[in-house]
Amino acid sequence: MLPARSIWCGLALCVLHLRVDAQDAPPVIVRGTASRDAAGEESGLARVTVSRMELADAPSSRLDEILRASSPGFGLFRRTDSHLANPTAQGVSLRNIGPSGAGRSLVLLDGIPQNDPFGGWVYWSRLPSAAIESVEITPGGGAGAWGNAALSGTIELSSRVPASNGLRFETTIGNGRALELGGDGERFFDLGEGRSLALFGRGSHFSSDGFPVVRADRRGPIDVAAWSEADLLEAGIRLGLARDSALTLKLTGFRERRGNGTPLTENSTRALDASATLDGLLAARDASYRVQFYAQWREFRSFFTSVNDTRTAEVPSLDQFNVPAHALGGSLLVRLAPSVGHRLVAGFDLREVEGETRERFRFLNGQFTRLRAAGGTQRFLGLFAEDAWTPAPGTIVTGALRFDAYASDAGHRRESRLTDGAVLLDQHFHAQRGVVANARLGGTHDFTADPGQLRLRGALYSGFRVPTLNELYRPFRVRNDITEANPDLQPERIYGAEAGLDIRPIRALRITLTGFFNELLHPVTNVTLVRGPATAALFGVIPAGGVGRQRRNLGRADIPGVQAALEWQASPVLTFSAAHLYSRGVITSAPEARALEGRRFAQAPEHQFVVSARWRSAGGWHALLQLRVTGPQFEDDQNSLRLAAAVTAEASVGYRFSPVWDVRASIGNAFNQRVETGRTADGLVSIGAPRTFSIGLRGGF
Secondary structure, three states, X not given: OOOHHHHHHHHHHHHXXXXXXXXXXXXXXXXXXXXXXXXXXXXXXXXXXXXXXXXXXXXXXXXXXXXXXXXXXXXXXXXXXXXOOOHXXXXXXXXXXXXXXOOOOEEEEOOEEOOOOOOOOOOHHHOOHHHEEEEEEEEOOOOOOOOOOOOXXXXXXXXXXXXXXXXXXXXXXXXOOEEEEEEEXXXXXXXXOOEEEEEEEEEEEEEEEEEEOEOHHHOOOOOXXXXXXXXXXXXXXXXXXXXXXXXXXXXXXXXXXXXXXXXXXXXXXXXXXXXXXXXXXXXXXXXXXXXXXXXXXXXXXXXXXXXXXXXXXXXXXXXXEEEEEEEEEEEXXXXXXXXXXXXXXXXXEEEEEEEEEEEEEEEEOOEXXXXXXXXXXXXXXXXXXXXXXXXXXXXXXXXXXXXXXXXXXXXXXXXEEOOOOOEEEEXXXXXXXXXXXXEEEEEEEEOOOOOOOEEEXXXXXXXXXXXXXXXXXXXXXXXXXXXXXXXXOOOEEEEEEEEEEEEEEEOOEEEEEEEEEEEEEOOEEEEEEXXXXXXXXXXXXXXXXXXXXXXXXXXXXXXXXXXXXXXXXXXXOEEEEEEEEEEOOEEEEOXXXXXXXXXXXXXXXXXXXXXXXXXXXXXXXXXXXXEEEEOOEEOOOOOOOEEOOXXXXXXXXXXXXXXXXXXXXXXXXXXXXXXXXXXXXXXXXXXXXXXXXXXXXXXEO
């Protein structure tokens, strides 16, 4: 583990030692952009961009909360933000396309996947907003430069460039004994003849005593606050090989610990990431390339318990004492203009994943009696090309094609007695292999000479997602609800279409309207099979009020919807914005669970709405007000457990003393609304964070 004190002492000493005169520091040339596709905003898809200013002014510093407020279609599996949520519930989906713990969207940081190798979820604590320069959210299937996991879309994060020849930091304190620290720095060396060297570092720390996660009227002596702490340390080298190329080497360490609401339920994660990125220009005009290699190591632990009806005691039920996983991958991306009016992006990517859950289970007479090991490997290879063609002024047509080969093999599940080591179960599952072709066709047309004043856009697309090792092999438990894995899960496919208008009737007003329809085939869903109290071969003992579920492929789900956004620059210092998403996902075919046909997806509200007002004065004052409304949704697959609608308000106000010094105060859930995040069959309701306060300071030297 990396103590926060050690991180900050080391980072501060490093930056102080590296300081040099800024006038001798021309920037290292780094090629590449946030988006990997050819057409960018003109792809025909309803893309949302979140700028550095929006990230800095947001009332919350949690990146997932900022994105939830910036794009109503963004959401984790549950309403709980990453401050309180268990990591396994932090998978992200867009437009309510089948929310799940594994997520159905691909998250990239500087082009490198951030989805967990074993489970597909995202460690949002590893992505502090202070370290992010911009975010691009692109709903739609994963053709082109995006492949597996980009089923409902892609979220591309661009790292913030460290402060050149100095130190940049920020600190925030809040109720619940919340503490956030962050900082970065860089030293630049001019090596002559167009070559250069930059050494950079970044660190962050977060800790909080947290808040209760069970509704007050159901809490018992066993219920405590869900706490969390996380540390991140990053170091790297950026070498300018010439005026037209640069090599970046980066090493990032991360650790996280969480308490999940009772004394015994905890989880922890350790992670180490290494990457190498080479950016440069090709001899041809307007041509560039990016070559990347990366390695990721993860070690996850989690302890589960069963709580009695009166919530006075808990008994261990599952100890996932080690879930190791690693991923190796790389990609080549080439951008060029092969002829007048064409912009082409082509390349390939590959990824290999290996992981296993090692756990103790079946707690009897004060001790665990069984040992389980389950896991496997996955390999992916993708080839893609995308061309943006301008046949006439104001018109862009984009076509993309992608082929992916995948393999899930070495799947196994072994169970033995802890007392004598006797093997009780030794299963080896058949390999799954396949080749998938996906495509996207889109375009935009401007009806006026002023781009964006009246623009028509549209797109057709497809995508796929292979179930994660976690879904295939790892069972889990949430209180008294048990969910079993399924090694026979098949890949999910999506076919979608959307059309929209961008209207700017006056310079200060922009309106965006988008209609979409998605057909999701073979969606992986937790299907309820048994209700407690019961004893079943697949689940063992299910307590009263608990349920037994298994991950299964359904036949088909249809997800139509409408997305609308408005931004009005009322004055040079005041901006109003509003965004609304209507999305109704309905399961239309479920051969293995006919009772689910006609049901809606769990954790998928029909309506989500965000409205905000942003004020930035010439004198340095700035303020932001936000109101978020989330409609009612269902907790379970059978739509029998309903979560009430949620309305929350956030605000921040600050003063900028100089371009680098800023102080601000924020409030979250200003009206202290009770936000329901989960509900069990016996009526236990989980809740989100109450009203929060914080004050922060940003600066640099």
